[in-house]
Amino acid sequence: MAESAAATPLHIIVLVKWVPDYQLERRIAEDRRMDRSGGVLSELDEYPLEAALQIREAAERPVRVSALTLGPSGASASAKKALQIGADDAFHLTDDALAGADVAATSVALRGAVEQAFATGDEETEAVRLVLTGMASEDGETSAVPAQLAERLGVALVTNATGISLEGDAVVVDRISASEQQKVRADLPAVVSVTDQANDPRYPNFKAIMAAKKKTTTSWALSEVGLTADDVASRTQVTAAAPRPPREAGEVITDEGDAGKRIVEFLAKERVL
Amino acid sequence: MSAVLVFFDAVDGSLSSGQQELLTLAASLGEAHVVTGAADPSEALAFDGVEVVWTGESEISAPDPALVDLLETAVRESGADVVLGTDSADSTDALARLAVRLEAGLITDAVGVDGDASSGATSLTVHKSVLAGGYTTSAQVTSGPAVITVRPNSVEAALSAGAAPEVTALPVSASSSGVEVLGRTELEASERPALTEARVVVAGGRGMDGNFGPLEELADELGAAIGASRAATDAGWIDHAAQVGQTGVTVSPQLYLSAGISGAVQQRAGMQTAQTIVAINKDEDAPVFEIADFGVVGDLFEVIPQMLEELRRRKT
CATH class of the missing domain: 3.40.50.620 (HUPs)
Structure with a gap:
């Protein structure tokens, strides 16, 4: 390992999203946008955060972990939760022009915020840079933001990490593709998406919750990360949205010794055999 | 064109x-x-x-x-x-x-x-x-x-x-810029269809009690893929890749057979667009019965073997 790598600080930005709670009823409003009046930190974003904290704990170099969220004012709750879990500081990009942002608009805005967050701080100018994300958001579920962000930042992309470790100024990642398990190395800077198989996220304890009160969250409008409303125009539009009619309960029987046969009869009748 | x-x-x-x-x-x-x-x-x-x-x-x-x-x-x-x-x-x-x-x-x-x-x-x-x-x-x-x-x-x-x-x-070649592959391991090839593409999915949950054997037999009989609830994958009874649900795979097969899965929101999120849902659970209050087209309150270790027997009888 190069001497210089051990000394160079590392700055990890973890993207965290404030999403409608899937345990409750989620709805699309009349303007065909997600109702974002309530929310929670996306569970899938706890895994990249845990990965960042583990890297910080294992590293023999200064590691700063920042949480970055994009969303309406309520989204600051997800930044706060990330601070309680263990991030060092947080950033919140919020702007009316981002309402209803599609993948393209989101990744443009995130690029601006990521670059601004990396530039913030004293020692970070020389720091090596890593962006960690979840495997998907729990609301939009496109899984396409990490790839678009990497492309816009012009850095390496590794998705679906089931394990990640730091080696000098590179990350070594175990990832799964459709047909194989891969071990890959990516030089930093890079964007890595982390699956829910990578680790067991910690819960914030009382001490961490108290410590989080002293940590800072910086809020930015688009103009403060060098972007205009035109820069974050969506390239897609939703033209219609309708709730799916709820499934109705069918026949429920209690097994009287012939239920196996009756299921097969039902399948034959429904022509699904 | x-x-x-x-x-x-x-x-x-x-x-x-x-x-x-x-x-x-x-x-x-x-x-x-x-x-x-x-x-x-x-x-x-x-x-x-x-x-x-x-x-x-x-x-x-x-x-x-x-x-x-x-x-x-x-x-x-x-x-x-x-x-x-x-x-x-x-x-x-x-x-x-x-x-x-x-x-x-x-x-x-x-x-x-x-x-x-x-x-x-x-x-x-x-x-x-x-x-x-x-x-x-x-x-x-x-x-x-x-x-x-x-x-x-x-x-x-x-x-x-x-x-x-x-x-x-086209004049484009493989590159090694940025991301270097250090090793590749083929995932174990399965005779069964891929979970996301399968026309029929049979899925097991907590009620399987660590024994997916009967469900595997049923999957082979129906040409189905095997799915599982988070409880079953977290327990280590079956590979995580089989998890159907909000944090796992979303499937929309023609037939989804749910065995020993209560059908909480986490699970329903991954399978409720299936065309036909059949559920077996010993708890008559399991939420899965609210969305099943056909439900059986019973012991899956009795119901599934009987299904197998009946399916094989019909084939001959």
Whole structure:
């Protein structure tokens, strides 16, 4: 390992999203946008955060972990939760022009915020840079933001990490593709998406919750990360949205010794055999 | 007719059902052109209507970013205004990056695409099922080309065999820039269909009590894929890849047979768009019965063996 790598600080930005709670009823409003009046930190974003904290704990170099969220004012709750879990500081990009942002608009805005967050701080100018994300958001579920962000930042992309470790100024990642398990190395800077198989996220304890009160969250409008409303125009539009009619309960029987046969009869009748 | 470019991130001996559905969809919108980083895809693509196939000069496989260069070059060569791919992670990664380069609209996880590619990318209507099947939406790209990933089991594959197409190599080669692959291990090949593409899924949960044997037998009898609830994968009874639900895989098969799964929100999010749901659970209050088309309150270790017996009896 190069001497210089051990000394160079590392700055990890973890993207965290404030999403409608899937345990409750989620709805699309009349303007065909997600109702974002309530929310929670996306569970899938706890895994990249845990990965960042583990890297910080294992590293023999200064590691700063920042949480970055994009969303309406309520989204600051997800930044706060990330601070309680263990991030060092947080950033919140919020702007009316981002309402209803599609993948393209989101990744443009995130690029601006990521670059601004990396530039913030004293020692970070020389720091090596890593962006960690979840495997998907729990609301939009496109899984396409990490790839678009990497492309816009012009850095390496590794998705679906089931394990990640730091080696000098590179990350070594175990990832799964459709047909194989891969071990890959990516030089930093890079964007890595982390699956829910990578680790067991910690819960914030009382001490961490108290410590989080002293940590800072910086809020930015688009103009403060060098972007205009035109820069974050969506390239897609939703033209219609309708709730799916709820499934109705069918026949429920209690097994009287012939239920196996009756299921097969039902399948034959429904022509699904 | 306008070209519709179909991207396959990998091509094995023969096309998967999801890939065949994609070709069928492409042909309904225009003239299907195929681009893939796979080596020698010609035999697998021997279908009527598939005449234009692009590859790189060498095999290019994910996560090599040269796949994006290959896609970009193929879009230029074919003049395609519509690009389709499966919704696998590797395919989504490459297409999402392509969309940035083309300043194109990206729509993922479509369950249908209507229109005619020759009327332009912005004229297409793309259908999606979102919020775990809670809503159906329609969307359009406002800036072409349209880059769309499609969920398996969304269209009926209807292809007829044809001559093996000629393959044209584009001047793009595998690169090692940025991401270096240190090792690859093939995942254990299964005789069963892929979970996301299967027409029939049989899934087990906490009620399996660590014994997936009967369910595996049933899966083999029905030609089904095996799914599981989070409780079962967390317990280590079955591989995590089998997890169906909000944090796992979303499936929309013709038949979903749920065994020993209570059917809490987490699980329902991954399977409630299945055409037919059959549930077996010993708890009559299990929420899965609220959405099952046919439910059995009973012991799955008695019901499933009887199902097997009856299925085999009907076969003979």
